Structures are given as structure tokens and as C-alpha cells.
Amino acid sequence: xxxxxxxxxxxxxxxxxxxxxxxxxxxxxxxxxxxxxxxxxxxxxxxxxxxxxxxxxxxxxxxxxxxxxxxxxxxxxxxxxxxxxxxxxxxxxxxxxxxxxxxxxxxxxxxxxxx
Amino acid sequence: xxxxxxxxxxxxxxxxxxxxxxxxxxxxxxxxxxxxxxxxxxxxxxxxxxxxxxxxxxxxxxxxxxxxxxxxxxxxxxxxxxxxxxxxxxxxxxxxxxxxxxxxxxxxxxxxx
Numbered sequence: 001x002x003x004x005x006x007x008x009x010x011x012x013x014x015x016x017x018x019x020x021x022x023x024x025x026x027x028x029x030x031x032x033x034x035x036x037x038x039x040x041x042x043x044x045x046x047x048x049x050x051x052x053x054x055x056x057x058x059x060x061x062x063x064x065x066x067x068x069x070x071x072x073x074x075x076x077x078x079x080x081x082x083x084x085x086x087x088x089x090x091x092x093x094x095x096x097x098x099x100x101x102x103x104x105x106x107x108x109x110x111x112x113x114x115x
Numbered sequence: 116x117x118x119x120x121x122x123x124x125x126x127x128x129x130x131x132x133x134x135x136x137x138x139x140x141x142x143x144x145x146x147x148x149x150x151x152x153x154x155x156x157x158x159x160x161x162x163x164x165x166x167x168x169x170x171x172x173x174x175x176x177x178x179x180x181x182x183x184x185x186x187x188x189x190x191x192x193x194x195x196x197x198x199x200x201x202x203x204x205x206x207x208x209x210x211x212x213x214x215x216x217x218x219x220x221x222x223x224x225x226x227x228x
Contacts, residue, residue, distance in 0.1 A: 033214050042119070042203065042218035043159065056215070091158055095214070103149065104216065106158040 003027070004094050004107035005074075012113045013082050021110040022074040025094030032075040033104060034067060037089040046090075049075055082114045118142075121204050121219035129227050134191040136222050138204030141185070147213060148180055150189045151203040153221065159203055163189060194226040
């Protein structure tokens with residue numbers, strides 16, 4: 001859905017560097033969801049955020065990954081000390097309510113390549 | 116462990132034929148079911164949602180749900196080459212966790228002109 005904006009679309013990092021992925025939700029949406037799609041794998045839920053709050057981070061790796069959705073500005077998914085296994089497409093979705101219908105509309109994704 | 120299983124394909128059909136995509140899920144508590152289409156290198160796009168047993172039709176697409184068999188399918192009538200994509204089945208437990216979709220790995224559909 002063109003309304004959810006993600007950047008960068010493509011990001012290349014060397015092992016050990018940091019990756020920051022940004023997601024601007026659709027206008028009027030205050031709920032953001034991050035999913036990861038590893039090569040040859042299905043999309044996996046990572047984290048659900050509302051403004052200034054992490055609601056559910058049950059899908060986030062315990063180390064090196066963090067997410068935030070500040071009062072002002074986009075949601076940020078941060079990956080520290082990246083490893084090759086982090087290479088994936090990271091998709092963001094947003095909703096006005098708590099995904100009440102489950103019908104999520106995704107942004108175009110950020111494709112991370114770790115060399 | 117909650118799982119959603121799909122035949123990875125590729126499923127190849129001639130233009131104008133009916134494409135049938137199948138999906139099974141393991142969690143009997145699943146309440147909501149979705150089909151997403153994903154073109155190569157693009158984002159998943161919601162094409163169908165279904166919440167109760169039976170059929171739901173939208174244009175050339177029909178979703179079928181059988182909760183007793185834990186089975187959901189998507190039929191695409193009059194398949195077009197533009198339908199060539201990976202089709203992702205997704206389910207949720209409903210209620211307050213409707214944002215937490217569990218996806219299958221997808222079925223690659225190729226429609227041959």
C-alpha cells in the first residue's frame with residue numbers, strides 16, 4: 001500500500017555495522033507492525049508498536065534488534081552489529097486500530113543485504 | 116507451534132484456466148484467514164479475507180474456508196498472466212491479536228499465455 005512509506009528501499013551493510021530502517025505509517029494511523037521475510041521463508045511477525053509504546057515484541061530476536069515509534073517521526077527498526085543472517089526484507093504495516101480486522105496493508109519493504 | 120502450510124509449487128496453469136491454491140493451518144483457535152499476493156521483489160498485497168465457513172467471492176477470486184478440516188483455499192477463475200505471483204496464506208487467532216499474522220511460505224503461481 002503506497003500509504004505506508006518505508007526507507008531505505010535497499011540497504012547494504014557489512015558485518016558488524018548498524019542498520020536503521022524507517023517506516024512512516026498511513027496518515028491517521030498510530031499502530032505500526034514490523035514483519036521480516038527471510039529468503040525462501042514466510043513473513044514473520046516481529047513487533048507491534050503504538051506511539052511511544054512497544055505493545056508486543058514477541059517476534060523480535062532477543063539481542064541486537066530494537067524498535068521504536070516516537071511521538072514525532074517514523075517508526076525505526078534498528079539492527080546492531082548485523083550478521084549475514086539478518087539479510088532479509090523487512091516490511092512495515094500500519095492500522096488506525098489494533099489490527100482489528102487483521103487486514104494489514106504493507107509498505108514496499110526495506111531489503112537489507114549484509115556482506 | 117502454530118503453522119500454516121502451503122504447497123510451494125510452482126503451480127502452472129494455462130491462461131483462462133482455474134488456479135486452485137490450498138492452505139492448511141494447525142491452530143484450531145484460528146479465527147481470521149487471509150490471502151495475500153506478492154509479486155517478486157514487492158510487498159504482500161491483501162486480496163481476500165474470510166472469517167466464517169463457506170465461500171466468499173470477489174470478482175475472479177473465491178476463498179473457501181473449512182474450519183473443521185483446518186483448510187482454506189483460493190480459487191482464481193479465468194487466470195491471467197498478470198496473476199503470476201506468489202500467493203501467501205495467513206491466519207490469526209483473532210480478537211486482540213489480529214495483528215499477529217502467521218504466514219505460510221507461499222505458493223508460486225505461473226499463468227502461461
